[in-house]
Amino acid sequence: MDNHFQSSKPIYLQIADQIFYRLVRKELLPGDKLPSVREMAIQTKVNPNTIQRTYSEMERLGIVETRRGQGTFIAEKADIVDELKDRLTREVLEGFVKQMTELGLTKEEMVEGIKTFTEGG
Amino acid sequence: MDNHFQSSKPIYLQIADQIFYRLVRKELLPGDKLPSVREMAIQTKVNPNTIQRTYSEMERLGIVETRRGQGTFIAEKADIVDELKDRLTREVLEGFVKQMTELGLTKEEMVEGIKTFTEGG
Amino acid sequence: MDNHFQSSKPIYLQIADQIFYRLVRKELLPGDKLPSVREMAIQTKVNPNTIQRTYSEMERLGIVETRRGQGTFIAEKADIVDELKDRLTREVLEGFVKQMTELGLTKEEMVEGIKTFTEGG
Amino acid sequence: MDNHFQSSKPIYLQIADQIFYRLVRKELLPGDKLPSVREMAIQTKVNPNTIQRTYSEMERLGIVETRRGQGTFIAEKADIVDELKDRLTREVLEGFVKQMTELGLTKEEMVEGIKTFTEGG
DNA sequence: GTGGTCTAGACCACG
DNA sequence: GTGGTCTAGACCACC
Structure with a gap:
């Protein structure tokens, strides 16, 4: 029923961390498509707005890039x-x-x- | 000028941490008197309420004990x-x-x- | 690889801008035929719907005119x-x-x- | 009844722009307190969350800094x-x-x- | 009182 | 379908 998030750190950052770790462990590769905001919201059992915030933050950091109407992708930059x-x-x-x-x-x-x-x- | 506190962690806990570390490094010893709430508030340039909260938290943890009308002291328990x-x-x-x-x-x-x-x- | 469009402005308007500027610089002249929607979509690596929208917008502005079964042309009006x-x-x-x-x-x-x-x- | 915002640019950025311009014209000075999120929301007739976003964005840019429980201030850095x-x-x-x-x-x-x-x- | 986070639900432009 | 923005309303920690 409930999500497993620590109370101290904002959920949207915890989700970003999870993605970071999957990236670092090569479970996610540059160019891979992330689940849509809505889909991810369902998976993690949080509000779509929270995921939206996660994705925005990651884009700000240059980790992902969004393509209009297509979705959010791991940045192609190799490094x-x-x-x-x-x-x-x-x-x-x-x-x-x-x-x-x-x-x-x-x-x-x-x-x-x-x-x-x-x-x- | 202002305080130098990180924004991530509550100020009252950051102050508690400072005291912890001074204790561990033996700069503070069991039985030592801590500055009064007001004095500490001035030193750290923080609202007295915040210090009050720091002291309360430390007392809850058994680190310090308050003696009526005398002040707040590092707990005497040696260990x-x-x-x-x-x-x-x-x-x-x-x-x-x-x-x-x-x-x-x-x-x-x-x-x-x-x-x-x-x-x- | 992907398109080089700014994220701020809609792609269909950016493409319209490109055509505007080619017009203004006389690289395109009244009566010239524009590439078909599909062809243009391939050239710009963009969804045909997007080009369709670009052409519609330009037609609305009187910049181009579409001739049934022939294609889209820069409006003949000299001015x-x-x-x-x-x-x-x-x-x-x-x-x-x-x-x-x-x-x-x-x-x-x-x-x-x-x-x-x-x-x- | 209604606010005067352009439709093209997000409201939260338009409000940031307004503040930027007041800053540049010296109507706002470093150290000045901005209206609280709620107060500003009333003034501009938008939702508090929108203001919150404005302030967050400005903080990210280093234009303002927030002090816990006190409010949001124009950054003190002189330059x-x-x-x-x-x-x-x-x-x-x-x-x-x-x-x-x-x-x-x-x-x-x-x-x-x-x-x-x-x-x- | 303050800002920060989250939810729920809506509308929009874009592809 | 996608992400982006906005509203309304709530709860929280902190000062």
Whole structure:
């Protein structure tokens, strides 16, 4: 009945994130057509306006392009994916290191943390 | 001039974070007195209501305790700090690994990323 | 590959504009036959419906006339071109002066702007 | 009863334009508070969401900044106005020259046109 | 009070 | 069919 979205982040950005991740993992390729606004709204069980906002935001970022009356497509630019992956990776990495540093952890401890976490967790 | 707060996270939580980090880095110790709501509001250039909310939230978490007519103090319980540090570390680590995994990175690449990031910037 | 149309203005009007300008620059003359809807659609890589709309719009404006079973032709009326040029020029000029005035520029500054712009780029 | 908006351009952008022009003409200064979304909606007789969109767009452009619970303000950055004026002027100029050139007019004719238009018109 | 988000439903231009 | 815009009304967090 209900969608599985976190309450903290706007839904329209969470949906954009999902698409970003599918792009980065090559599940979506440049030139691929995204579901129409209405179709996507049904799939994700949110209002079409929310999807509209997601698509607008992605277009603003150059990730997708809309073709009049045809739909919304992953941008054809070949490097869009790697750019995106780099940016997302960098952002995550930056936030992680910043927070860990504020917690007083050294680089070695961070590395150690990852190793134990990916095994034990 | 104005405050330097990110727009994404509520200000009252950003201030709580600052206090958390000072605690974890031992700049604040159990039993230490925090500035009064009004004083803190002036320092951070924020509405007193916002500080009030910060303090309430921290009290709810057991980080601080308020003593009638005396002020707000870091909780005396000795283990509060390490507990807090562990929890924050774990949370940050968990979020990091989850996101990087979604980006398709392996454990090795994460470690590599941290190394290059903390060096090269 | 795809078309190179701006997203702001309807494609069918952009195509009409192209024809207008060719007319004004005497690359198209009264009586000349335009490509068929289908042919034009292929050339411009656009849906035939869109071209149909372009031709309809131009016919409404008296720029072209369609002859049953023969195709679409630039109107024979000799003055159509100059009339058109005058109208377009006037419209563009009017819009320009209006906007520049709203920006607080004087006539002198407009003239100056044109001079520097057409030289310096 | 009704608003005076052109049909061609989205209302939310037309309202942004109005604000831009007031800014450029120094009727609005950096730091000034804009009417609240609701208030502006009443003034312009449009839906609050439409204003919201206007403000969002302007924030994206760095023209305004919103302060939590306080309202929307013209960005404090001193050069924002000149930047804006330059950009707007350049855009208008560019479009004008491009269109006039397509109409086959020379620079001299453009200048002439402006002179006669600003007198006669 | 403020802005931010979301829903529901509508209309439109475009292809 | 598609996306783009707008309205009406609601709820929320924040100040």
